[in-house]
Amino acid sequence: MKFIYIVFAGMILFSSCKKDFLDTKPQGKLSDDLLNTPDGIEALCISAYSALAGPEGSDGTFLSPTTNWVYGDVRAETAYKGGGGIGDIGEFNAFETFQGVFATNGLLDRKWFSLYRSVQRANSAIKRLNAVTEAQVPLKNVRLGEMRFLRAHYFFELTRLFNHVPYFDENVEIENYVKISNVEFTRDQLLEKIAKEFADAAALLPAAQPQKGRATKFAAIAYQAKVNLYRAYKQNPDNTLASIDQTLLTNVIAQCDQVISGGGYGLLADFQQLSMAEFDNGAESVFAVQYSIGDGTDQGRINWSNLLNAPRGPAYSGDGFFQPSQNLVNSYKTDANGLAIPDTYNNANLLTLADGFATNVDPRLDFTLGRLGVRWKNFATGPYAADWVREPATYGNYSNKKALVSPESPFMVKGFPWGGSALNFTIIRYADVLLWKAEALIELNRHDEALPLINQIRARARNSKYVLAWNNTSPTDYAAKYNINTYQPGINCTWSNDYARKALRFERKLELAMEGERFFDLVRWGSADQVLNTEYFSKEKTLRTYLQNARFVKGRDEYFPIPQPQINFSAGLYKQNPGY
Numbered sequence: 249m250k251f252i253y254i255v256f257a258g259m260i261l262f263s264s265c266k267k268d269f270l271d272t273k274p275q276g277k278l279s280d281d282l283l284n285t286p287d288g289i290e291a292l293c294i295s296a297y298s299a300l301a302g303p304e305g306s307d308g309t310f311l312s313p314t315t316n317w318v319y320g321d322v323r324a325e326t327a328y329k330g331g332g333g334i335g336d337i338g339e340f341n342a343f344e345t346f347q348g349v350f351a352t353n354g355l356l357d358r359k360w361f362s363l364y365r366s367v368q369r370a371n372s373a374i375k376r377l378n379a380v381t382e383a384q385v386p387l388k389n390v391r392l393g394e395m396r397f398l399r400a401h402y403f404f405e406l407t408r409l410f411n412h413v414p415y416f417d418e419n420v421e422i423e424n425y426v427k428i429s430n431v432e433f434t435r436d437q438l439l440e441k442i443a444k445e446f447a448d449a450a451a452l453l454p455a456a457q458p459q460k461g462r463a464t465k466f467a468a469i470a471y472q473a474k475v476n477l478y479r480a481y482k483q484n485p486d487n488t489l490a491s492i493d494q495t496l497l498t499n500v501i502a503q504c505d506q507v508i509s510g511g512g513y514g515l516l517a518d519f520q521q522l523s524m525a526e527f528d529n530g531a532e533s534v535f536a537v538q539y540s541i542g543d544g545t546d547q548g549r550i551n552w553s554n555l556l557n558a559p560r561g562p563a564y565s566g567d568g569f570f571q572p573s574q575n576l577v578n579s580y581k582t583d584a585n586g587l588a589i590p591d592t593y594n595n596a597n598l599l600t601l602a603d604g605f606a607t608n609v610d611p612r613l614d615f616t617l618g619r620l621g622v623r624w625k626n627f628a629t630g631p632y633a634a635d636w637v638r639e640p641a642t643y644g645n646y647s648n649k650k651a652l653v654s655p656e657s658p659f660m661v662k663g664f665p666w667g668g669s670a671l672n673f674t675i676i677r678y679a680d681v682l683l684w685k686a687e688a689l690i691e692l693n694r695h696d697e698a699l700p701l702i703n704q705i706r707a708r709a710r711n712s713k714y715v716l717a718w719n720n721t722s723p724t725d726y727a728a729k730y731n732i733n734t735y736q737p738g739i740n741c742t743w744s745n746d747y748a749r750k751a752l753r754f755e756r757k758l759e760l761a762m763e764g765e766r767f768f769d770l771v772r773w774g775s776a777d778q779v780l781n782t783e784y785f786s787k788e789k790t791l792r793t794y795l796q797n798a799r800f801v802k803g804r805d806e807y808f809p810i811p812q813p814q815i816n817f818s819a820g821l822y823k824q825n826p827g828y
Contacts, residue, residue, distance in 0.1 A: 284376060286385050292373040293391050296398045297461070299366035300537045300675075306552050306665075311337070312359040313553035314537070315651075315673050316764030317570050318343055319359075319409060324766035325784035326757065328643045330571035331556060334794050337569075345798035346805045350812075351828055357811035363406050364425075370399035371418040378418070393452030397463040397471070400445035401675070404475060407438050408768050411487070411807040412825060415441060430810060430822040439479040446472035455510070460529040461538040466511035470534050470676050473503035477684050480691075481772045486803040486826060489774025497688040504685035507534070513678040515704065519615050519712040522677075523625075523650055525659035525670045534676040541661055541670045550661060550668030551651075558667025559618065559647035561636025563627050563655035566666035568638030572617040572646040574791055575784055576761055579754070580613035585740035586710075586733030590754040594787060601728070608731035614715040616761050618647040622727045623718050625654035631718040642794060650762050679705055679759055686752050695748035702748075702755055703734040709759075710734070777802040803827060 282288045302309030313319075321327040322344045334341045339355040342348040349356075373395045382388045399417075406413045414428040415438055433441070450468035457464055480496035481489060507513065514531040521527040529536065541548030558566025578594050586608065598607055601621040614622050618632040637645050653660050653669040661668035682705060686698035715727040735751060737743035756769055770776040780800040789795040804827025815822045 284379075286380075289373065289376050289380065289385060289391070292369070292376060293395060296366070296369040296373050296395055299369050299402070300398070301539070301549070301551070301673075302553060303362050303365040303369070304552075306547070308358075309552035310555040311355055312362045315551065315553040316405075317554065317557065317651075317762070320764035320767045321762055322570070324770060325573060325779055325788075326576040326761055326766045327573055327648075328571045328792070330569040330643050331567055331638065333639050333642055337556075340569075341794070345795060346800050347797055349805070349809065349828075351809040351815070351824065352812045353809075356808050357813045360406070360410065360811050360814055363402050363409075366402040367399055367406075368422065370395045370402065371416075371420075374399070375418040389452045390454060393449045393468070394463045396445050397449040397453070397468050400442045400449065400475075401471065403438070403445075404442050404471075407435065407442070408478075409808055410810060410825070411435055412810065412823065413438070414822070426818050426821070428821075430818075435483055436479060439475055443472050443475040443479060446475060456512075461536065463535060466507050466513075467535040467676065469503050470507045470511075470681055473500045473507070473681070473684055474676065476500050476503065477688065478772055480688070481774070483774075487771070487806040488803065492691055494692060497692050500688040501685055501692075504681050504688070507681050508685070513681070515678055515682075515708045517708070517711070519612060519709050520625075522674075523615075523653060523671065525653055525657065525672070528670070528672040532678045533672065533674055534678060534681065536672040536674040536677075539670050539672055541659060541668070547665060547668065548661060548670070550665055551671065551673055552665070552668075553673070554651055554667070555665050557648055558652060559636045560638045561624075561633065561647075562629060563624060563636075564652070564667045565663075568643075568647070570648045570762070571637075571643045572648060572762065573784075573788065574644060574646075575788060576757075577613065577617065577619070577646060579757055579761075580610040580616075582608040582610050582731050582733075584608065584731075586731040587735065587740060588751065588754050588758065590750050594783065597791075605729040607729065609728050610709065610732045610758060611712060611714045611728075611730040612709050612732075612758055612761075614649075614727055615712070616648075616650045618649045620645050621718065623715055624649070625652075627655050642792065644792070648762050674763075683752065683756055683759070687756075690745060690748045690752055693745055695743060695745045698748055698752065699735060699737070699743060702752060705755060705759055706732060706734050771806045776800055776806060801827060 283292060300314060302312065302314045318340050322329050322340060329340045329344050331337060339353050342353065374392060377388055377392050380388060403415065412430045414430045415433055416425065416428050446468045450465045450472065453463055453465040453468055455465050476496050477500050480493045480500065482491045482493060484490045513534060516522060516527055516530055516532045539549055539551050541550060543549060556567040556569035558564035560566060560568045574597055575594060578598050581589055581593050581598055583589050618624055618636065620634060621631050624632045634640065634645060636647060652667050653671050659670040682701045686701040689695065689698040710732045714730050717725045717727045733740065735741050735743060741747065757766060770779050777800055785795055785798045789798065807825050809828035810822050810824050
């Protein structure tokens with residue numbers, strides 16, 4: 249059973265429950281007196297949860313998506329903006345090319361404002377929880393833990409996007425927000441505060457919750473590990489990598505170990521189950537945004553962040569944004585031993601089935617994206633075809649597959665919103681935790697201990713049910729020449745520390761592709777300039793003419809500019825990021 253958040257906007261509460269979570273439907277405007285009651289406080293807590301999907305609800309969330317597809321993949325080498333050409337939401341084209349990203353960009357202001365609205369919701373709930381007793385609200389401390397978890401999440405997103413942001417808690421009145429400088433704390437100090445917030449939340453939260461979707465102790469510990477991993481990569485004032493803190497890496501390992509040993513998590517048996525709503529809140533889900541259909545609302549609580557991202561083809565009839573890049577497709581090549589080839593993967597393009605199965609590929613390729621001639625999930629009318637793509641001359645012929653349920657699924661909305669479904673968006677999954685621990689071990693020169701963690705991820709991909717050819721004649725008649733194996737030192741590789749680091753970073757690219765994390769990884773590692781300019785744009789601009797002038801500027805483009813309307817709002821108190 250899914251826990252469905254209640255949307256709370258402009259002090260109007262709408263019920264979007266499916267079964268057991270606040271089935272009653274409050275009527276009308278909520279007064280201050282009502283909000284001071286246990287039911288009112290619970291409504292405020294649900295409001296803070298609903299902001300995970302975007303505080304705008306269905307009204308424009310696609311322009312400031314909480315799934316980070318624009319910010320984490322389109323700005324990386326893994327995806328193109330897609331859609332109806334470069335002028336179709338041209339602000340996103342600027343993000344992709346790093347050209348014309350100005351502080352006056354309205355969608356940046358919208359994202360900043362949306363995240364601070366989300367912070368404010370958590371702060372409002374915390375303030376009222378602090379004013380009641382456990383006798384009045386028996387779950388007071390649990391709810392405080394949840395709200396501190398959510399507040400930390402929203403601030404973490406702000407730091408990843410804008411770096412220098414104002415930080416405040418529930419004791420600051422709204423009218424005083426304008427008086428708080430965005431450079432009061434350094435990046436490291438902000439991340440330290442956020443990590444402590446997750447630690448404090450973990451101390452209040454139970455190991456498990458009766459309603460799916462609520463934050464738990466282990467979700468908070470996992471998120472603390474993620475923030476500490478970011479903290480470990482110290483940055484210079486120009487955003488470049490300064491050093492890596494070994495003490496923090498050791499803390500990351502300890503926190504991941506708590507989650508691994510005590511959280512009851514595990515990898516789903518089949519990689520494709522990550523795209524099936526039937527497996528939402530399963531063993532791999534550490535924390536996820538909850539979505540639903542058929543829940544009593546007009547269209548269901550679907551993922552409005554991804555509204556634009558279904559392909560045009562007959563299965564969805566969508567807008568065709570968020571298309572995988574050729575670079576990402578090439579990344580799934582494997583060698584004769586079934587291993588990734590991070591040094592040479594991009595020397596030639598992996599095209600379609602026309603290569604005659606000459607190239608070995610990781611099976612996650614056809615789980616993650618649509619390729620011409622390859623079966624699309626369980627769609628029975630035909631394989632993925634050219635007419636599924638909206639603007640092939642600009643963006644090529646690939647489509648995002650991972651974030652969509654199969655067209656015949658009972659969990660998908662038929663018609664508008666195109667491709668809308670009950671599929672959760674997972675913020676942290678167990679594979680993340682394994683790879684965070686492996687990364688910390690490698691940076692501590694303990695790469696032998698990282699090996700089995702990476703191999704767990706690869707073994708799951710190897711043991712997943714591969715995509716079959718469209719006119720398959722046997723259970724092993726596959727759509728491509730799938731070949732993936734685990735790393736076996738002395739047999740198929742030499743597991744040195746440098747090799748392990750390269751393998752880990754590439755594994756994150758393959759496993760988490762199209763999940764909104766890649767750009768933030770590159771910035772954390774200090775490799776964004778090398779990867780984007782030298783390895784990506786230099787070749788990709790020969791395939792995509794709109795990328796001719798694309799260039800990442802080191803020391804500037806790691807973070808967005810502080811939106812000019814916010815600087816104006818602060819009467820000049822906020823300081824602009826370097827380079828803008």
